[in-house]
Amino acid sequence: MKNENKPVTVEEIQVLRNEILLMYESLAKDVISHAPLVKKVVDIFVDKGLEQKWLEKLLAPLVGSSFEEDEVMLVAYLLEELDSLLTVKEEAKKLEKSVHIIVGGTGIGKTSLVGKLGARYTYLLDKGYKVAFFNFDHHKVGAIEQLEHYADAMDIPIISLEDFVDKEYDIILIDTAGSTGDDLLELDALIEIIKESTSYKIELSLVLSATSKVKDLKRIYTVFEALEINSLIFTKLDETYDLSDMINFLIENEKPLSYLSIGQKIPEDLIVATKEYLLNQFMNEENNE
Numbered sequence: 001m002k003n004e005n006k007p008v009t010v011e012e013i014q015v016l017r018n019e020i021l022l023m024y025e026s027l028a029k030d031v032i033s034h035a036p037l038v039k040k041v042v043d044i045f046v047d048k049g050l051e052q053k054w055l056e057k058l059l060a061p062l063v064g065s066s067f068e069e070d071e072v073m074l075v076a077y078l079l080e081e082l083d084s085l086l087t088v089k090e091e092a093k094k095l096e097k098s099v100h101i102i103v104g105g106t107g108i109g110k111t112s113l114v115g116k117l118g119a120r121y122t123y124l125l126d127k128g129y130k131v132a133f134f135n136f137d138h139h140k141v142g143a144i145e146q147l148e149h150y151a152d153a154m155d156i157p158i159i160s161l162e163d164f165v166d167k168e169y170d171i172i173l174i175d176t177a178g179s180t181g182d183d184l185l186e187l188d189a190l191i192e193i194i195k196e197s198t199s200y201k202i203e204l205s206l207v208l209s210a211t212s213k214v215k216d217l218k219r220i221y222t223v224f225e226a227l228e229i230n231s232l233i234f235t236k237l238d239e240t241y242d243l244s245d246m247i248n249f250l251i252e253n254e255k256p257l258s259y260l261s262i263g264q265k266i267p268e269d270l271i272v273a274t275k276e277y278l279l280n281q282f283m284n285e286e287n288n289e
């Protein structure tokens, strides 16, 4: 009896909360099995690759309401929920003086992206920015040649670290190598040097492929999380009709999405990420017959 007056601890509340969540999950499944139209809509989105549990939890509260009989409303509701969970970063009208570091696994499209962004910032926006490239990929054979090729074609200089200091450039794009631990330490040291010796704002983007599985996306994210990631960029959206892994990853990850690479052509196959584009691509995919 003495226990009744004892204050409840945070741990006890957490245990209770987990139990309630578990009960709610199985309840949600049960409730939905009695609402055929809701179940149909869950199945449509499961077919598209979204997680069943997540869908059930969202839709269960609607069973018994007028929504239950309206498929269009149910789909619209789910799309709105998806929309609210995705975060995008709009491109500023006026870009700040910044060092934009592009990191990610090998072969994911980082160097191509540096080329695309370089061309975009120099030639494709209302205001032309003064851009320079910096190569931090000294491992991969041919890495510098690829960047040099873009630099020559676009008339963008490849600079050395000393050149950062004179603030001559508006945007410095840094191309990096893959993802071993040593590289990350070196990259971290480079970031510290830039912070200490210049006033450039640092923008670090993790590049991920739309063709990767959600587990791999999470694993790569964990590797690079040691650095301070400001935004995500997805590449190779043209190589898959199934964006569910990417969407499932983004639902759980709060980092904003900035750009999308939708093909190999430089510079035109780069777009600013919008929720409309993502959701349209996701809903119109051709694997749902």
Ligand SMILES: Nc1nc2c(ncn2[C@@H]2O[C@H](COP(=O)(O)OP(=O)(O)O)[C@@H](O)[C@H]2O)c(=O)[nH]1
Pocket: 105, 106, 107, 108, 109, 110, 111, 112, 113, 235, 236, 237, 238, 239, 261, 262, 263, 264, 269
């Ligand atoms: N289909 C497709 N290929 C891409 C895309 N982005 C890059 N690539 C290709 O992927 C390959 C590797 O690109 P690269 O930029 O060298 O990757 P890095 O190793 O991360 O620097 C090249 O053949 C690129 O043309 C994209 O959005 N779609």
Ligand SMILES: [Mg+2]
Pocket: 110, 111, 112, 137, 143, 175, 176
């Ligand atoms: Mg590269």
